[in-house]
Amino acid sequence: xxxxxxxxxxxxxxxIVRERxxxxxDLSIGRAAENDIHLPDLAVEQRHVSVTPAVGxxxxxxxxxxLGFTVDGRSTSDVTxxxxxxxxxxxxxxxxxxxxxxxxxxTVTVRQAAERETGKADELTGFALASVMPGKxxxxxxxxxxxxxxxxxxxxWSHLNRAKAEPDFDKPGAVMMDASWRTGSLSxxxxxxxxxxxxxxxxxxxxxxxxxxxxxxxxxxxxxxQNRQSAARGASEGLDAVQWxxxxxxxxxxxxxxxxxxxEHEGPGRMEATAExxxxxxxxxxxxxxxxxxxxxxxDFGKTHPQFKALLTTEAGQSQPVRVSxxxxxxxxxxxxxxxxxxxxxxxxxxxxxxxxxxxxxYGKPLECASCHRPTADGVRFLPxxxxxxxxxxxxxxxxxxxxxxxxxxxxxxEQMRADLLAMDRAARRPVVDPRRRTGQPSDLYRxxxxxxxxxxxxxxxxxxxxxxxxxxxIPAAGSSLGVMPVTQPSRYFMHGWFDHEDHKQETCISCHxxxxxxxATDLLLPGIAQCRTCHEGESSRKAEVPSGCAMCxxxxxxxxxxxxxxxxxxx
Amino acid sequence: MASVSDAPSHAERRRATEHESxxxxxxxxxxxxxxxxxxxxxxxYAFADVEPRPNGGTxxxxxxxxxxxxxxxxxxxxxxxxxxxxxxxWSLKAWTSxxxxxxxxxxxxxxxxxxxxxxxxxxxxxxxxxxxVILSGIYGITVxxxxxxxxxxxxREMTKGQMLESLAAIDRQLEQAAQPLARDDAxxxxxxxxxxxxxxxxxxxxxxxxxxxxxxxxxxxxxxxxDGRAATLDPAHERVVVLLRKRDGQLEQIRRHLQLRAMxxxxxxxHVPMTIALLAALTAxxxxxxxxx
Numbered sequence: 001x002x003x004x005x006x007x008x009x010x011x012x013x014x015x016i017v018r019e020r021x022x023x024x025x026d027l028s029i030g031r032a033a034e035n036d037i038h039l040p041d042l043a044v045e046q047r048h049v050s051v052t053p054a055v056g057x058x059x060x061x062x063x064x065x066x067l068g069f070t071v072d073g074r075s076t077s078d079v080t081x082x083x084x085x086x087x088x089x090x091x092x093x094x095x096x097x098x099x100x101x102x103x104x105x106x107t108v109t110v111r112q113a114a115e116r117e118t119g120k121a122d123e124l125t126g127f128a129l130a131s132v133m134p135g136k137x138x139x140x141x142x143x144x145x146x147x148x149x150x151x152x153x154x155x156x157w158s159h160l161n162r163a164k165a166e167p168d169f170d171k172p173g174a175v176m177m178d179a180s181w182r183t184g185s186l187s188x189x190x191x192x193x194x195x196x197x198x199x200x201x202x203x204x205x206x207x208x209x210x211x212x213x214x215x216x217x218x219x220x221x222x223x224x225x226q227n228r229q230s231a232a233r234g235a236s237e238g239l240d241a242v243q244w245x246x247x248x249x250x251x252x253x254x255x256x257x258x259x260x261x262x263x264e265h266e267g268p269g270r271m272e273a274t275a276e277x278x279x280x281x282x283x284x285x286x287x288x289x290x291x292x293x294x295x296x297x298x299x300d301f302g303k304t305h306p307q308f309k310a311l312l313t314t315e316a317g318q319s320q321p322v323r324v325s326x327x328x329x330x331x332x333x334x335x336x337x338x339x340x341x342x343x344x345x346x347x348x349x350x351x352x353x354x355x356x357x358x359x360x361x362x363y364g365k366p367l368e369c370a371s372c373h374r375p376t377a378d379g380v381r382f383l384p385x386x387x388x389x390x391x392x393x394x395x396x397x398x399x400x401x402x403x404x405x406x407x408x409x410x411x412x413x414x415e416q417m418r419a420d421l422l423a424m425d426r427a428a429r430r431p432v433v434d435p436r437r438r439t440g441q442p443s444d445l446y447r448x449x450x451x452x453x454x455x456x457x458x459x460x461x462x463x464x465x466x467x468x469x470x471x472x473x474x475i476p477a478a479g480s481s482l483g484v485m486p487v488t489q490p491s492r493y494f495m496h497g498w499f500d501h502e503d504h505k506q507e508t509c510i511s512c513h514x515x516x517x518x519x520x521a522t523d524l525l526l527p528g529i530a531q532c533r534t535c536h537e538g539e540s541s542r543k544a545e546v547p548s549g550c551a552m553c554x555x556x557x558x559x560x561x562x563x564x565x566x567x568x569x570x571x572x
Numbered sequence: 573m574a575s576v577s578d579a580p581s582h583a584e585r586r587r588a589t590e591h592e593s594x595x596x597x598x599x600x601x602x603x604x605x606x607x608x609x610x611x612x613x614x615x616x617y618a619f620a621d622v623e624p625r626p627n628g629g630t631x632x633x634x635x636x637x638x639x640x641x642x643x644x645x646x647x648x649x650x651x652x653x654x655x656x657x658x659x660x661x662w663s664l665k666a667w668t669s670x671x672x673x674x675x676x677x678x679x680x681x682x683x684x685x686x687x688x689x690x691x692x693x694x695x696x697x698x699x700x701x702x703x704x705v706i707l708s709g710i711y712g713i714t715v716x717x718x719x720x721x722x723x724x725x726x727x728r729e730m731t732k733g734q735m736l737e738s739l740a741a742i743d744r745q746l747e748q749a750a751q752p753l754a755r756d757d758a759x760x761x762x763x764x765x766x767x768x769x770x771x772x773x774x775x776x777x778x779x780x781x782x783x784x785x786x787x788x789x790x791x792x793x794x795x796x797x798x799d800g801r802a803a804t805l806d807p808a809h810e811r812v813v814v815l816l817r818k819r820d821g822q823l824e825q826i827r828r829h830l831q832l833r834a835m836x837x838x839x840x841x842x843h844v845p846m847t848i849a850l851l852a853a854l855t856a857x858x859x860x861x862x863x864x865x
Contacts, residue, residue, distance in 0.1 A: 073734050073735070073736070073739065073740065073741045073742075073822075084810075086742075086745040086811060086815050090741070099749070099811070123736060124733060127770070127826075127829060129834045129837040129838060130837070131770060132772070132773045139845035140844065140849065143845055143846070144848055144852040147697070147849055147852040147853050147856055148855070151697070151860070152859060152860070155863075156859075156863065180693050180694045180860075181694060181863075182693050185691075201865070204863050205865055207865040263629070265629075267689070275624055277621075
């Protein structure tokens, strides 16, 4: 039992509803007039759809011909619907709504759609994400504009229009947004220039020039005369030449510019040490480029490096020290008689003497290097040995006692000594010299070896002999009865390299200086390059304990004093 | 397609053999080239004699930078090239294949160019944008490979138009069915019908999480907990609830479609604008380096 409700529109838009009942279990729908529901639309077949009951009050809609139909928006040719849940059959311009009434009848509401609404392209665009997103082009242009304005136009504009001023370490730069151009932090020494890019980057598209560096580093010296340097460098070849051609095409200075060796923007901390290669470019084959050079080739400390040359006096009477290669096994003449081995022995009288002096005097054990040699405050080198503090405890110059006070000869003043001793002779007095009171006496003080009981004048006449008062340590000078040869104690032997004792503290002294086997003061106790190479080899060495570039010991810029030292030492 | 038989027809077989993904173009020719390029760049990085350390400012750094910049420009030109389809050696497919693989190689080349020195500057901005573009591209390739299958199965042989038609058909029935309802309940239905399924934005589309869905709210109100209502619904309510469920189901399909479409398309909103921004950042990067030379 179906209730067919047809809804038509009048010309004025008013609805006309007609209802009729069909007391059948099934329906036929089509354009032909004999159909139960007749739809006058050319898009509808003569006999289009049959409606037959299915189980559970459902209805089966089936195409009679080949042409399908649409139910609830889906194209089909055979479908089962439940009218109690609703369903809409669309045929041509007609829509047939199926619904179950309360009395169990199925109502079919037939109405003609005002116009076809399918294929609405603009409605389908809603499926695309683009319908809810801003366009890609506006996004792109906004990004382009922001980047070009803030990261390009603004820095360039403010750089070109800045007030020209002398570079100033203390003033921030005038260029805006150029911090965004920084490729990396400056080293700690240049940290103050962090906000002052134009101090170094003076002209646009001109690579940093030496003049910019020299604004502050005024006093830096040339490594060598410019013509010698270029001769030593020689003409670049192969890939190197290509690299320089490209660099020059892009307005880079060099070779030999500050920036060749000193690279910046490598991050905070110390400036990068200059690599070995920058030195060995010239020094690796220096003899080929500079035929007259006195310098040996040096390309790698472990492989090619000349033997060290020490600055020292090699014989008596030299007014100036000379530089001699350790390869020649030179002797050092320092004006003293001093056997290191005897003093460092742990068994002989010296050792015994040192033990008996006791800890209160700073001794108590056999002598060690440190008993006499004291490092400088920075630990780099050693102070000269001082007679009064380092020798006199044993080599005493005490010559008299008045009550509980000892009188001591003044070391280094010959005339004063002569006067003191002669004055002692005037008074008849027991000589201070008493062999029976030598060691172990309550005074705990050693006295000078004055020999047996004698007069001062006799003493003076013997003073310069090998066992005499002065001659025990000193070498007599010709021409004066009491004069001694000058004593030289160099604090630095290697004038072009820098050695830091502080950095070698974990070594024992005698691991480099063979003092325990040295019987004469003329033995030069400096270690040679072979000794250094037990730990140090070239920068690229893989087996060395300490791979060492040139800059570890050498400084490129010649200046005097501590400023010439490599930063490692100059920092102390 | 109900008519598909087990054995593919001759025409289908031929098409299957003819189709070759741009990823597999010419036996992965561009993958091999890209791997070769990357390996060469890595070996060069390992063995190049640069001082004091590898970065963009060494001769090798400038070399990689030049290659990278040219690659970026060429890769961006796909946007121009794709608007003209041709066949053969320089077919769009070959171009796209090269675009994908050389783009991946660019990640290696540009990373080596940085020497792993990154900071808050325009140089790293360019690098960051490039990485974003490449990562979004990788995402794009991935979803293009995975999602169309799911998009197709979600369709259940309906066109987008039919999905909307179906929704419209349900809506018309709902409007009829809701006639007997009281004011409050009728308002719920009106609210549900008025809601534009396409209004929700990017987040809702991507997550599929529609918190303000009025259809679901109407369903909850009409069919939800029965407090204060009769244990069973009267037939009018019953019909409306059934139709609202149908509407909800239809919305579900549309939303699933929206979600898959959004996942397929969203990467382009990073890939394309970021590429253009990258070109600007690259310009600023290169000009600034030579300006403060």
